[in-house]
Amino acid sequence: MTSGTTKTSRILSVVGVALALAAVAPAARAAAPKYYFRLGEVKAGPEVEEALKSYAADAVKAELAARPEWASDVGVAGTDTEALVAELKKRNLRGFSVVVRFEHLKKEIEEPSPGERRKRLKLDVKLSVFGTTIPEEKLSFSGDGEAGVESEVPDKGMDAEAQSLAKDAIKDAIKQAVDQAVLKLAVGKSAPMNENRKSKKKK
Secondary structure, eight states: OOHHHHHHHHHHHHHHHHHHHHHHHHHHHHTSOOEEEEEEEEEOOTTSOHHHHHHHHHHHHHHHHTSTTEESOSSSOTTOHHHHHHHHHHHTOEEEEEEEEEEEEEEEEEOOOTTOOSEEEEEEEEEEEEEEETTTOOEEEEEEEEEEEEEEEOSTTHHHHHHHHHHHHHHHHHHHHHHHHHHHHHHTOOSOOOOOOEEEEOO
16 A cells, blocks of 8 residues: 555545544534433422332432433532532523422222232322522422322232332322423423323232
């Protein structure tokens, strides 16, 4: 191979890399975060156990973190509001405190159906997710979610089964609420939107 051919090959290689980077750059920019969230408290009545409140908080965090337009770590403690606001401004991010509020968590145990031995456990969860701006604390978006689950359960281990079913319902309701909240943020609405209740059965 001559030196001229080698030089030409190197130039073509460099051009190829440049074109590849140019193609990747728009995708990288599209995936850049636009919003920052810090998790606030989970509000609930005495019927919601602390473990389920913690689960709801984790579910909201996971749901938002899975979306490329949302960030939860900007290298500044969420409790240091002044430093956080400065960092968000530098990164051109809109910041929100996100809160979960349980409207209700209802549990009902029914006697076995004719010919069956096990009781049926029904759980219904209704909750809201809403976000307020940092640092103004003005309501910016909200979403509602409701899910129902039911299953045949043995007398032994009923509490563990109830916990598992409650988590399933909470996860479904959180997804509904976050989907709705994110949509309303995109279109500039903060008032609740009606959404069909989601229900599923387990055996």
